[in-house]
Amino acid sequence: MLARVVAPEGTGEEIFEPATGDLLGRAPVHTTDDLERLVAAATEAQAGWAALGHGERSARLNRIADRLDAVAEPLARLLAREQGKPLNGPNARFEVGACSSWLRATAALELQEEVVVDDGQQVSVLTYRPIGLVAAVGPWNWPLMITVWQVAPSLRMGNAVIVKPSEKTPLSVLAMLSIMAEELPEGVLGALSGGREVGASLVAHPAVRKVMFTGSTAAGRKIVEASGANLARLTLELGGNDAGIVLPDADPKAIAQDVFWGAFINTGQTCAALKRLYVHESIHDELVEALAEVARAMPMGRSLDEDSVLGPVQNSMQFDVVSGLVEDAKQRGGTIVTGGEPLTDLGPLFYPVTLVTGLHDGDRLVDEEQFGPALPIVKYSDVDEAVASANRLDVGLGASVWSSDPARAQEVADRVEAGSVWINSHGGIHPMVPFGGVKGSGYGLEFGVEGLKALGVPKVVTRRSAE
Ligand code: NAD
Numbered sequence: 190m191l192a193r194v195v196a197p198e199g200t201g202e203e204i205f206e207p208a209t210g211d212l213l214g215r216a217p218v219h220t221t222d223d224l225e226r227l228v229a230a231a232t233e234a235q236a237g238w239a240a241l242g243h244g245e246r247s248a249r250l251n252r253i254a255d256r257l258d259a260v261a262e263p264l265a266r267l268l269a270r271e272q273g274k275p276l277n278g279p280n281a282r283f284e285v286g287a288c289s290s291w292l293r294a295t296a297a298l299e300l301q302e303e304v305v306v307d308d309g310q311q312v313s314v315l316t317y318r319p320i321g322l323v324a325a326v327g328p329w330n331w332p333l334m335i336t337v338w339q340v341a342p343s344l345r346m347g348n349a350v351i352v353k354p355s356e357k358t359p360l361s362v363l364a365m366l367s368i369m370a371e372e373l374p375e376g377v378l379g380a381l382s383g384g385r386e387v388g389a390s391l392v393a394h395p396a397v398r399k400v401m402f403t404g405s406t407a408a409g410r411k412i413v414e415a416s417g418a419n420l421a422r423l424t425l426e427l428g429g430n431d432a433g434i435v436l437p438d439a440d441p442k443a444i445a446q447d448v449f450w451g452a453f454i455n456t457g458q459t460c461a462a463l464k465r466l467y468v469h470e471s472i473h474d475e476l477v478e479a480l481a482e483v484a485r486a487m488p489m490g491r492s493l494d495e496d497s498v499l500g501p502v503q504n505s506m507q508f509d510v511v512s513g514l515v516e517d518a519k520q521r522g523g524t525i526v527t528g529g530e531p532l533t534d535l536g537p538l539f540y541p542v543t544l545v546t547g548l549h550d551g552d553r554l555v556d557e558e559q560f561g562p563a564l565p566i567v568k569y570s571d572v573d574e575a576v577a578s579a580n581r582l583d584v585g586l587g588a589s590v591w592s593s594d595p596a597r598a599q600e601v602a603d604r605v606e607a608g609s610v611w612i613n614s615h616g617g618i619h620p621m622v623p624f625g626g627v628k629g630s631g632y633g634l635e636f637g638v639e640g641l642k643a644l645g646v647p648k649v650v651t652r653r654s655a656e
Contacts, residue, residue: 250345431464433615541562
């Protein structure tokens with residue numbers, strides 16, 4: 190069974206299910222007193238946790254993974270109800286499974302000391318020590334997985350962590366954290382629940398040495414400002430507007446399914462989803478038709494319905510962003526190929542997969558992050574022009590190039606300004622492969638050995654070489 194982490198009777202913030210509008214539960218709203226209590230407990234526990242060493246800490250991560258596997262189904266159902274994502278497809282069950290496999294992969298990483306100079310005069314060795322207290326602040330789209338991305342390497346490196354989940358999806362994260370904490374010394378992992386003010390007070394706390402933040406670019410900027418006071422190190426995974434460039438030699442039918450999921454995974458509410466697609470004019474119409482065929486075959490429905498692979502938009506604010514951008518696209522002469530109107534029969538937050546053609550750079554649906562089930566498809570005639578379009582915005586999380594010629598695809602990939610560029614796929618992540626953005630998408634790397642290093646402080650010891 191899942192541990193219940195809810196607010197005391199009659200208090201807390203009401204959390205409603207996006208698919209049904211039903212009340213799911215009440216989340217605690219923590220105060221600055223709670224923050225101080227958590228910081229004191231974390232500070233006291235951290236040195237002992239660090240002293241356990243990598244072997245024992247990795248063993249604990251593996252045991253946490255076992256515990257999550259044991260509650261995978263109820264956790265997936267809670268996640269589905271709270272976030273809105275369906276159980277099946279790359280959704281709730283997938284996300285919970287990814288949490289335990291990520292914990293195991295993080296436990297298995299090898300962090301070696303680096304001999305940076307050994308020249309006969311001196312030997313200098315670089316190692317990474319624990320930072321101390323990490324603040325982990327996350328969004329609502331992949332709430333469990335992103336929490337694990339932040340927490341697993343923090344713990345592995347010997348830090349204490351206080352997590353501030355999104356106020357839109359606190360219940361599933363708090364439930365997962367309470368299970369994780371059962372394998373950890375008291376105080377090493379804390380949870381602080383509440384809105385952005387609570388997050389702001391956490392990241393600005395003088396005891397915080399590192400902030401792992403995933404969320405909007407606007408909030409990321411505020412966190413950079415706050416770090417001026419405590420000089421916390423930052424890893425910022427912020428918003429994106431990933432471009433996909435389809436070269437003339439791509440095979441529309443062969444790529445349609447992968448392009449579709451690149452854009453519409455988690456019903457489009459994914460940081461590194463394909464958010465604007467540039468297609469060469471020679472295959473534009475064929476690809477649009479192939480994508481529309483895939484879209485029409487994908488069942489959208491309620492989260493606990495076993496047939497659904499697409500769900501509602503998580504919240505009304507995001508729903509308004511998506512529908513507003515599509516309305517704007519219509520007014521600018523965009524052609525709606527599929528979707529284009531809310532699916533009110535399913536519920537107030539359902540918006541269909543919406544493919545829009547006939548748009549250009551400068552149109553809002555192309556230039557602004559929709560973070561939902563609408564994709565602008567822009568026709569181009571010259572590859573240089575498509576690369577310039579991909580690079581013209583002040584974000585650079587991911588991008589993709591689609592082609593049947595690997596050398597040509599690589600050449601285009603090299604010119605695209607983004608932290609990750611995929612060839613013939615979009616958005617795939619791997620626990621060994623570093624991930625992070627450029628420009629307004631943030632800075633710092635997560636995952637793999639680089640991700641571990643980002644949760645430690647470098648320390649160099651230099652000694653004279655032996656005579
Ligand atoms: P958001 O920035 O509104 O909120 C994210 C979290 O930050 C929440 O927990 C919120 O309470 C907290 N917060 C807000 N203001 C804060 C402040 N000043 N100080 C401290 N904490 C603060 O983002 P969201 O709407 O939850 O998420 C959607 C956005 O996140 C999209 O732009 C998406 O692209 C981005 N995102 C990026 C990645 C990535 O890896 N780059 C992953 C997922 C989502």
